[in-house]
Amino acid sequence: MANCLVAQSGGPTTVINASLAGVVKANQLNPIYDIVYGGLNGIEGILQERLYDLTKMSNLENRVLRQTPSSALGSCRYKLKRDDETDYRKLVEIMDKYDIEVMFYIGGNDSMDTVDALSQWAKKNNISKRFCGIPKTVDNDLMVTDHCPGFASAAKFVNNVVNSTWLDYNVYTRSEVFILETMGRDAGWLAGSSVVSGHVDLLVLPEEDFDKEVFLAQVKKCMDTKGKCYIVVSEGAHFADGSYLSAGKAANDGFGHAVLGGAGNALKEMIIEAGIAPRAKVQDLSTAQRCANYLQSEVDVTEAFELGMSAHMRSANPSYTGQVVGVVRKPGEEYDVEFIAGPAENFANHVKNVPAEWIKPNYEGLTEEAYEYFTPLIQGEPKLIMDGAVPATLKPYHMK
Amino acid sequence: MANCLVAQSGGPTTVINASLAGVVKANQLNPIYDIVYGGLNGIEGILQERLYDLTKMSNLENRVLRQTPSSALGSCRYKLKRDDETDYRKLVEIMDKYDIEVMFYIGGNDSMDTVDALSQWAKKNNISKRFCGIPKTVDNDLMVTDHCPGFASAAKFVNNVVNSTWLDYNVYTRSEVFILETMGRDAGWLAGSSVVSGHVDLLVLPEEDFDKEVFLAQVKKCMDTKGKCYIVVSEGAHFADGSYLSAGKAANDGFGHAVLGGAGNALKEMIIEAGIAPRAKVQDLSTAQRCANYLQSEVDVTEAFELGMSAHMRSANPSYTGQVVGVVRKPGEEYDVEFIAGPAENFANHVKNVPAEWIKPNYEGLTEEAYEYFTPLIQGEPKLIMDGAVPATLKPYHMK
Numbered sequence: 037m038a039n040c041l042v043a044q045s046g047g048p049t050t051v052i053n054a055s056l057a058g059v060v061k062a063n064q065l066n067p068i069y070d071i072v073y074g075g076l077n078g079i080e081g082i083l084q085e086r087l088y089d090l091t092k093m094s095n096l097e098n099r100v101l102r103q104t105p106s107s108a109l110g111s112c113r114y115k116l117k118r119d120d121e122t123d124y125r126k127l128v129e130i131m132d133k134y135d136i137e138v139m140f141y142i143g144g145n146d147s148m149d150t151v152d153a154l155s156q157w158a159k160k161n162n163i164s165k166r167f168c169g170i171p172k173t174v175d176n177d178l179m180v181t182d183h184c185p186g187f188a189s190a191a192k193f194v195n196n197v198v199n200s201t202w203l204d205y206n207v208y209t210r211s212e213v214f215i216l217e218t219m220g221r222d223a224g225w226l227a228g229s230s231v232v233s234g235h236v237d238l239l240v241l242p243e244e245d246f247d248k249e250v251f252l253a254q255v256k257k258c259m260d261t262k263g264k265c266y267i268v269v270s271e272g273a274h275f276a277d278g279s280y281l282s283a284g285k286a287a288n289d290g291f292g293h294a295v296l297g298g299a300g301n302a303l304k305e306m307i308i309e310a311g312i313a314p315r316a317k318v319q320d321l322s323t324a325q326r327c328a329n330y331l332q333s334e335v336d337v338t339e340a341f342e343l344g345m346s347a348h349m350r351s352a353n354p355s356y357t358g359q360v361v362g363v364v365r366k367p368g369e370e371y372d373v374e375f376i377a378g379p380a381e382n383f384a385n386h387v388k389n390v391p392a393e394w395i396k397p398n399y400e401g402l403t404e405e406a407y408e409y410f411t412p413l414i415q416g417e418p419k420l421i422m423d424g425a426v427p428a429t430l431k432p433y434h435m436k
Numbered sequence: 437m438a439n440c441l442v443a444q445s446g447g448p449t450t451v452i453n454a455s456l457a458g459v460v461k462a463n464q465l466n467p468i469y470d471i472v473y474g475g476l477n478g479i480e481g482i483l484q485e486r487l488y489d490l491t492k493m494s495n496l497e498n499r500v501l502r503q504t505p506s507s508a509l510g511s512c513r514y515k516l517k518r519d520d521e522t523d524y525r526k527l528v529e530i531m532d533k534y535d536i537e538v539m540f541y542i543g544g545n546d547s548m549d550t551v552d553a554l555s556q557w558a559k560k561n562n563i564s565k566r567f568c569g570i571p572k573t574v575d576n577d578l579m580v581t582d583h584c585p586g587f588a589s590a591a592k593f594v595n596n597v598v599n600s601t602w603l604d605y606n607v608y609t610r611s612e613v614f615i616l617e618t619m620g621r622d623a624g625w626l627a628g629s630s631v632v633s634g635h636v637d638l639l640v641l642p643e644e645d646f647d648k649e650v651f652l653a654q655v656k657k658c659m660d661t662k663g664k665c666y667i668v669v670s671e672g673a674h675f676a677d678g679s680y681l682s683a684g685k686a687a688n689d690g691f692g693h694a695v696l697g698g699a700g701n702a703l704k705e706m707i708i709e710a711g712i713a714p715r716a717k718v719q720d721l722s723t724a725q726r727c728a729n730y731l732q733s734e735v736d737v738t739e740a741f742e743l744g745m746s747a748h749m750r751s752a753n754p755s756y757t758g759q760v761v762g763v764v765r766k767p768g769e770e771y772d773v774e775f776i777a778g779p780a781e782n783f784a785n786h787v788k789n790v791p792a793e794w795i796k797p798n799y800e801g802l803t804e805e806a807y808e809y810f811t812p813l814i815q816g817e818p819k820l821i822m823d824g825a826v827p828a829t830l831k832p833y834h835m836k
Contacts, residue, residue: 048607050600077607104603105603106603106607107607110608110609112608113608196730196826196827199826200450201723201727203727203829204505204723206510207444207448207477207832209510209512210513233826317722317723322718322720323601323605323614323719324600324721324724326604327604328597330596330600330730333825411825414824416825424814424815425595425632425733425815426595426633429603434607435606
């Protein structure tokens with residue numbers, strides 16, 4: 037029997053290791069591969085033959101791995117070039133050396149593109165190696181799949197922070213604006229998910245060109261009505277010319293002063309300069325939103341694990357290559373999904389945006405369809421194994 | 437029988453409502469007051485006769501109140517002037533009108549000073565009204581008490597964020613610094629608590645004047661050794677002349693450019709300007725750290741509730757006034773506390789700092805004594821009543 041290889045790439049999430057745990061567990065339930073190698077630091081480390089044997093992982097280690105945030109195998113930003121075969125050949129050489137037939141790659145848009153490129157190239161050159169994708173991204177912007185593992189836990193974190201900071205923000209009678217900034221460079225899913233909290237007055241997404249005049253009029257209306265305004269903005273919010281809000285000064289007044297600290301601070305500056313509110317507080321969720329293992333969504337961590345298993349199980353079919361697993365929502369009241377797989381090229385290289393028809397005009401949030409989409413994804417809390425005051429985590433394999 | 441009044445003041449915490457719940461519960465167990473009034477928005481609202489009857493709160497409401505972050509009665513920044521009796525007389529007038537004999541004030545340094553001032557003044561003027569303090573502050577800087585309710589939950593949040601962001605930060609092989617900024621204007625307890633995580637390379641506290649040269653040399657040493665450096669800084673970190681790091685530019689180069697965004701960004705700028713690392717990521721915990729009810733410390737929320745009860749129970753003694761409740765740690769291996777009360781003037785108006793002998797030189801963290809102090813405080817997670825994806829919370833009384 038041959039071996040398999042699993043690796044992680046791109047920005048980590050809270051549940052990317054659950055998919056890794058799923059691949060390992062599936063091979064224990066049905067050992068179609070002799071060895072499950074973990075490739076350290078993605079393609080970059082694999083090309084340096086940095087492999088770690090995961091085959092005999094204990095059940096406890098597997099459970100702790102599922103609640104360990106970030107990429108336990110390490111990650112990389114290394115992108116294989118489609119027009120240069122050097123790395124492809126090197127990779128196949130290493131796979132040959134370790135008798136690896138199948139590689140599972142857990143990642144986002146770029147990684148699914150890599151799965152596509154490698155499998156196409158292998159087919160064209162009659163190389164029997166196979167490449168299978170498992171999606172992850174807090175950005176939720178992959179095509180085909182209803183949603184991406186990692187997104188729902190980040191969305192659960194966002195909703196918890198909105199809920200608690202909204203209560204904190206309202207204790208004083210003074211006039212003040214609160215601005216929460218989330219991740220989301222190209223798509224506004226994470227910022228959009230905050231509407232579930234019911235506390236968001238204004239929502240600024242990258243799906244629309246930012247109109248300063250309309251926005252400020254809305255802030256003013258909100259402040260005039262209730263003396264408070266809770267705003268959520270996506271880091272990728274941008275003007276009509278494509279420049280980010282965080283570069284707003286440069287784009288608008290020509291002085292070349294970059295506004296430090298992103299979209300939230302840019303909005304704060306606009307609001308205060310316009311004299312709409314004397315004070316504004318900015319909370320930038322930054323890294324914490326994609327690794328908050330103390331707030332995993334049970335739906336998310338379970339699906340991430342199951343997608344890892346699904347990819348492994350499907351790979352028993354010798355023609356399974358260049359495919360990515362995903363979920364499609366079943367119709368009906370109760371939330372449930374069907375597990376699917378499809379060509380990597382269909383998942384990658386396009387950004388799935390928040391549908392235009394869900395976005396209310398004038399930054400007033402999202403429609404009922406959005407609530408129905410987001411709400412079931414963030415439900416439930418897995419029972420965590422604690423290590424003192426924090427959830428137990430594994431020491432990352434790439435740091436051992 | 438007479439009535440009592442309870443109010444909250446200053447910056448909210450994750451467990452300040454647990455102390456409120458404790459006062460209400462104690463009066464249900466032993467109804468020494470006919471009515472427990474909640475004063476809305478602290479002294480400010482009480483002077484406007486904004487009172488809310490809490491006497492018959494249901495058990496479920498009491499339980500949900502304990503897990504509702506922020507001040508459910510609202511807060512204020514209004515400070516009674518010691519040299520002007522107008523507000524004092526107005527307050528007593530209102531207490532007379534509602535037959536209120538005792539006022540419980542839940543707050544930090546300023547609020548305990550208010551308790552002291554009011555009780556002194558009442559005694560001096562032969563007014564029978566009594567004023568009792570219940571401490572809270574994420575800053576943990578009150579004297580007498582071993583620690584302050586609210587601090588431990590914030591410290592638990594800090595440790596969880598450090599633990600997860602440290603894992604996230606380490607996925608890439610690239611050279612980069614990570615900087616986490618916590619609250620703590622005058623005292624470094626919250627930043628200091630992060631050492632429990634075991635992941636902090638360098639710690640910058642307001643207890644010491646910041647020495648840029650020594651600090652940068654330490655960052656360089658750390659980067660040279662392992663290519664990574666995880667730094668925690670207190671917002672109140674300052675230079676020898678007292679100016680905050682966040683105003684570092686102004687203090688150092690005389691150009692008057694305030695560095696936006698606090699101590700973390702100031703350190704980032706220094707490190708990059710010095711060419712020690714090409715990249716640095718800053719996570720400012722901002723408001724989220726003092727209201728993360730999904731990460732309450734069980735020790736903290738229990739003690740906060742019990743301190744509320746303790747204050748109520750002690751007030752059965754007609755000579756109990758001008759006193760603040762607190763906890764003193766019992767000697768021994770197992771964490772346990774004794775409940776105490778003492779004159780408000782001893783608690784307030786001094787800042788309790790992290791002891792100098794706990795602070796290692798050259799930003800290298802804290803000694804073993806600090807670990808022993810912090811570790812038991814952040815243990816345990818209360819069983820939360822959930823409302824969908826977030827802990828259930830009460831609608832604040834001041835917003836009803």
